[in-house]
Amino acid sequence: MAASVVTVNDFLDGHVGLDIECLDRIYLNGYVPNLQVGGQVVTFLTRHLGKPIPSPAVFEQIGGRFRRAVTKFAAAGDIPVVRFDKDDRKIDVMRPYQDRLAAQGRCGVAAIGVAQEFQPVWTAYQRDTRATDLPQFTFAKAQRRVTCYYFYLVDEQFGPGFVKICSYFPYPIKVWVNGHEWAKRQATKAGIGFAELSNGFASCTDPAALQAICDQLGPAQIQAFCHRWLDALPTPLSEVDEVGGYWWEFSMRQIETSRTIVFHAPRHARAFFEALVADNLDVGRPDTVEIIFGRQIRTGPKRATPGVFKTKVVTRGVDVTVNALYRHSRIKQYLKDGRALRIETVINSPTDLRVGRRLHHLDELQGKARAINNRLLDTERVGQGCVLASPAFARVAHPTIEEGRRAPALRFGDPRVMALAGALTTCVHAVTGLSNRSLRALMTGLHGAPYSIGQASYDLRRLRLKGLIARQPHSNTYTLTPDGLRFAIFYTKVHNRILTPLLAADQPPAPPPLRQALRTIDQHLNDQLTRARLPAAR
Structure with a gap:
């Protein structure tokens, strides 16, 4: 007897115990806006600090003072100081210190890590001057190996996190926190009972209230975390510098937005995920990534969209992760703790989605990332549930009268119809829109025969009359309807995955x-x- 086939829709319709969207890992860059070009460095040294000569010797003075302050801070708080080896995975080294502090019910700095790392810092070059003249310097940024301090801490609001501070001018900062850990603490304060996944939620007593909490996390809470710890930790810049306008602002380096779907029956989850992997190994193709990320991708020889677009399957032991790469970013799917489907959009450059990098754009970025997660799942649902019911199939495959006009048939097996379905599936213009011109470009390659403007107009007309595409207001572009997506996937799947292999x-x-x-x-x-x-x- 043939084994039953598990599909996305089988599990998502009636077998989901919890469905939560939340920010996951949040990684920020801290920078001083007024120290980003050489002229600003000179102004800082002369007008702000009052030095007669903008000399790089001042950098070492500030850095030395900061390093001594860190040593004093660690000694006063009896905080362990750990020197990282070059091959150390820092979070694995420091997690026991954080766990020990959290187990004591305390908040604060659990340990300080010290590492030598390459950082973009200001480097001075002395100009050629006469011996009687005062020395003059030119400042340029360069990658140099310098000392960096990692303050691994436990925060009352966010739980585990860290702040990394470079000891050399202009003192770039990194901040890392986790949105799920913040949500857990807020849910506990609100009296919402929950069971934990590793970095997530397995169940809760009030899913709607928990989702409302996750929706509240934004720039204000993260900015408060940054201010709270910059005030508590030793820093190279002083209160006088802050008053003078020399203080850190934050931009988004990496933002992970997740959707976690927990199943009632975990024993079936692995079979479900394996079926999902097998059916979506092409999710990283440029045409599919275009749908999911909502961005147009150009693949021609001129003005091609830069970046890598592919599917990458990573296996660690028995765990499988599917990654679809888009420029600097990616979307990944994996099975969480053997019982939940986790979808994560990882944005390494907000400009990939035409969003500004500064922290106050986080809400906009999170909205777009959530939409990407949902589009991926919707695409997979359609891909595994694309069977056309008999009335729908008859309406598409036979001539009908629609809006008082004859709608020609789209007969399965007809080369031009199959090429048309393939064109819709190849680019599924749910985001960028389908036009006469773009349809001709797709059909020329798929149909293998000349395809005129008149033929494209005829095909667009019958697709519209059949309810497979809808015209956008005040334009000559069309978007695919749910029936159109099912039509395109059903025709191409049956032809490419059943008939062609059987023949x-x-x-x-x-x-x-x-x-x-x-x-x-x-x-x-x-x-x-x-x-x-x-x-x-x-």
Whole structure:
């Protein structure tokens, strides 16, 4: 007996215990806006600090003072200081210190890590001057190996996190926090009961209230975290510098936005995920990434969109992660703790989605990332649930009267219709829109024959009358309807995954059992023809 096939829709319709969207890992850059160009460095040294010569010696003075302050801070708080080796995974080294502090019910700095790392810092070059002149310097940014301090801490609001401070001018900062940890603490304060996943929620007593909490996390809470710890930790810049306008602002370096779907029956989750992986290995193709990320991708020889677009499957032991890469960013899917589907959009450059980098744009970025997660899941649902019911199939495959006008048939197997379905599936213009021009460009390659403006107009008309595309207001572009998406995927799936393999099933790479079965059928047919004294087919 054939094994039952598990689909996305089988599990998502009635088998989900919890569905939560939340910011996950949040990684920020801290920078001083007024120290980003050489002229600003000179102004800082002369007008702000009052130095007669803008000399790089001042950088070492400030850095030395900061390093001494860190040593004093660690000694006063009895805080462990750990020197990282170059191959250390820092979070693994420091997590026991954070866990120990959290187990004591305390908040504060758990440990300080020290590392030598390359950082973009200001480097001074002395100009050629006469011996009697005062020395003059030119400042330029360069990558230099300098000392960096990692303050691993436990925060009352965010739980575990860290602040990294570079000890050399202009003292760039990194901040890392986790949105799920923040949500857990807010849910506890609100009296909402929940069970934890590793970095997530397995169940809760009030899902709607928990989602409302997750929706509240934004720039204000994260900015408050940054201010709270910059005030508590030793820093290279002083209160006088802050008053003078020399203080850190924050931009988004990496933002992870997740959707976690927890199943009622975890024992079926792995089979479900394996089916999902097998059916979506092409999710990283430029045409599919265009749908999911909501960004147009150009693939021509001129003005091609930069970046890598591919699907990457990563296996660690028995755990599988599917990554679809888009420029600097990616979307990944994996099975969380064997019982939940986790979808995460990881934005490494907000400009990939035409969002500003500064922290106050976080809400806009999170909205777009959530939409990406949802589009991926919607695309997969349609891909595994694209069967056309008989009335719908009849409406598409036979001529009908729509809006008082004859709508020509879209017959399965017709080369032009199959090319049309393939064109819709290849680019599924749910985001960028489908026009006469773009349809001609797609059909020219798929149909293998000349395709005119008139033919494109005719096809767009019958697609619209069949309810497969909808015209956008005040434009000559069209978007795919849900029925249109089902039509395109159903036609191409049946043709490419069933008919084409079956028609060539007597040859490799068809599965051996299928080839053997066809040979058996062929032998029986030949035997029957022989008994009927008819010549065998050649």
